[in-house]
Amino acid sequence: MHSAILLIEFGSLLLGLGLLGRLSARLGFSAIPLYLLAGLAFGEGGLLPLGASEEFIATGAEIGVILLLLMLGLEYTASDLVTNLKSHYPAGLVDFALNALPGAAMALLLGWGPVAAVVLAGVTWISSSGVIAKVLGELGRIGNRETPVILSVLVLEDLAMAVYLPIITAVLAGAGLAAGSVTLAIALGVAGIVLFAALRYGRVISRFVSSDDPEKLLLVVLGLTILVAGLAQQLQVSAAVGAFLVGIALSGEVAEGAHTLLSPLRDLFAAVFFVFFGLHTDPASIPPVLLPALGLAVVTALTKIATGYWAARRAGISVKGRWRTGGALVARGEFSIVIAGLAVTAGIEPSLGPLATAYVLILVILGPMTARYTEPLAMRWSRRFGRGGDTPGPVLPSKDTRAEAQVAD
Numbered sequence: 001m002h003s004a005i006l007l008i009e010f011g012s013l014l015l016g017l018g019l020l021g022r023l024s025a026r027l028g029f030s031a032i033p034l035y036l037l038a039g040l041a042f043g044e045g046g047l048l049p050l051g052a053s054e055e056f057i058a059t060g061a062e063i064g065v066i067l068l069l070l071m072l073g074l075e076y077t078a079s080d081l082v083t084n085l086k087s088h089y090p091a092g093l094v095d096f097a098l099n100a101l102p103g104a105a106m107a108l109l110l111g112w113g114p115v116a117a118v119v120l121a122g123v124t125w126i127s128s129s130g131v132i133a134k135v136l137g138e139l140g141r142i143g144n145r146e147t148p149v150i151l152s153v154l155v156l157e158d159l160a161m162a163v164y165l166p167i168i169t170a171v172l173a174g175a176g177l178a179a180g181s182v183t184l185a186i187a188l189g190v191a192g193i194v195l196f197a198a199l200r201y202g203r204v205i206s207r208f209v210s211s212d213d214p215e216k217l218l219l220v221v222l223g224l225t226i227l228v229a230g231l232a233q234q235l236q237v238s239a240a241v242g243a244f245l246v247g248i249a250l251s252g253e254v255a256e257g258a259h260t261l262l263s264p265l266r267d268l269f270a271a272v273f274f275v276f277f278g279l280h281t282d283p284a285s286i287p288p289v290l291l292p293a294l295g296l297a298v299v300t301a302l303t304k305i306a307t308g309y310w311a312a313r314r315a316g317i318s319v320k321g322r323w324r325t326g327g328a329l330v331a332r333g334e335f336s337i338v339i340a341g342l343a344v345t346a347g348i349e350p351s352l353g354p355l356a357t358a359y360v361l362i363l364v365i366l367g368p369m370t371a372r373y374t375e376p377l378a379m380r381w382s383r384r385f386g387r388g389g390d391t392p393g394p395v396l397p398s399k400d401t402r403a404e405a406q407v408a409d
Contacts, residue, residue: 006056013042013057017271028138028368032131032333033361035271039278040286040357057276062239064273065341066229067266068334069240072129072158073247074255074262077202085159091149091311092156098303100125106296112349115171119343122164123356124300128333129154131364135371136328146321149312150328161335162241168339172346197249206254214261221250221258222265240338270334277341278357285354293358301366304329305374319382320375327374331367336360 016038024031103124107117132154136142166186197205209224211217225246232242250258308326317325340356343349 010056013038013272013275014268017275021271031271032128032274032364035274036278036337036357036361039275040281040283042275042279057272057279060269060272061276061341062273063226064266064269064271064276065240065338066225066243067262067269068273068338069244070225070247071259071262071266073244074250074259075129075247077248077251077255085156088149088152088156088311091153091307091314092160094310095153095157095307096125096160098307099300102296102299102303106292107349107352110292110351112352116343116349116352118168118171119339119348119352120356122168122339123332123336123359124296126157126161126332126335126339127154127304127329128331128335128364128367129158131331131333131367132328132371135331135368138368139372141324141328144321144324146312146315146317146325149315149317149325150308153308153311153329157335158244162244165241165339168342172342172348202249202251205249206252209250209258210254214257217254217257218261221254221262273341274334274337277337277344277353280341280344281353281357285351286358289351289355290358293355294362296355297359297362297366300332301330301363301370305370320379323375323378324371327370327372330363330370332360332363 017035020034020038021031024034100121103120103122104117106124107113107120112120132150136147136150141147209217209220211220225243228246229239229242233239247255305323305326308329309322312322312325336356337360340353344353
């Protein structure tokens with residue numbers, strides 16, 4: 001009887017997610033907010049709480065995080081990461097200062113303490129690579145001159161997560177300074193070894209994994225990823241970081257083939273993850289934190305626009321491209337929920353999960369709008385007040401092969 005109820009609940013949930021995904025595609029915005037709302041509806045205090053399938057969904061959610069980070073890793077080669085780190089690290093520092101500090105300040109103002117401040121800083125810092133990539137494709141901006149700058153900021157954020165996640169894992173576990181330092185040292189050591197191996201032996205690793213049979217390739221890549229993620233977690237390093245590093249180590253045709261095969265699985269389990277996060281948030285707990293979430297969303301939307309504008313200006317992009325860069329970076333999503341989910345699981349601050357949910361819901365809806373309208377609104381404002389755009393400087397050459405097609409402003 002228990003297994004039958006589990007199948008009924010889980011099947012109904014997947015069917016509902018499929019219908020929500022179709023609805024979001026028809027409406028033209030990300031499905032993430034709908035998945036979060038579905039979790040709120042099926043969670044504690046919701047309309048129809050789940051019972052038998054919650055443990056099964058928890059496992060699926062963990063796989064969802066692993067696949068999200070694996071797919072992000074597959075987007076970049078080790079040489080891409082090294083190049084971006086050398087060329088664009090000032091933009092990463094500005095991004096951190098402008099977007100992480102408001103989250104930390106809000107947590108301290110609410111009296112949540114330093115641990116919650118570190119968590120909320122991560123929630124407000126990291127943009128949603130998935131939502132931004134989708135929006136750029138829909139707006140036809142993949143080949144624009146500013147797109148390599150956007151990708152560079154996202155790459156630096158992904159790299160920062162390889163350091164941040166082990167730190168936050170140790171902090172949430174209550175580890176002391178010595179234990180936390182050991183955890184961070186292990187994480188940095190593993191990341192360094194993987195990057196070195198990917199740079200020096202990337203082709204050898206890819207040949208080992210490679211297979212002409214899609215079934216065998218899928219099994220090897222998925223099995224290797226989950227195995228490494230489990231080993232990383234056993235070493236007190238985030239499983240997500242392990243998956244991200246596996247993605248970086250794979251390159252060429254193997255990475256392309258794995259990306260194609262794993263994309264449907266990633267979408268499935270990522271949807272389950274967002275639902276699982278919603279399951280652990282009581283809808284009644286959101287209204288009390290809605291005003292702080294809205295204020296934080298407005299502030300960090302403006303700081304992301306400022307970050308993108310500064311980074312694009314440094315790269316010699318024209319004024320219109322600078323505003324497009326800033327507007328495109330506003331959306332928050334998967335990483336923000338991953339970070340908040342760690343805190344919710346650790347039971348740090350009861351209100352942090354609801355605030356993060358409301359915050360992501362606001363910005364995942366606002367993000368596509370700022371990507372579309374920031375530049376025309378800024379240009380209209382400039383013309384109205386007689387402020388013409390300054391002359392763009394020379395455009396720095398980009399080594400990102402995914403943005404080689406250059407489209408004039």
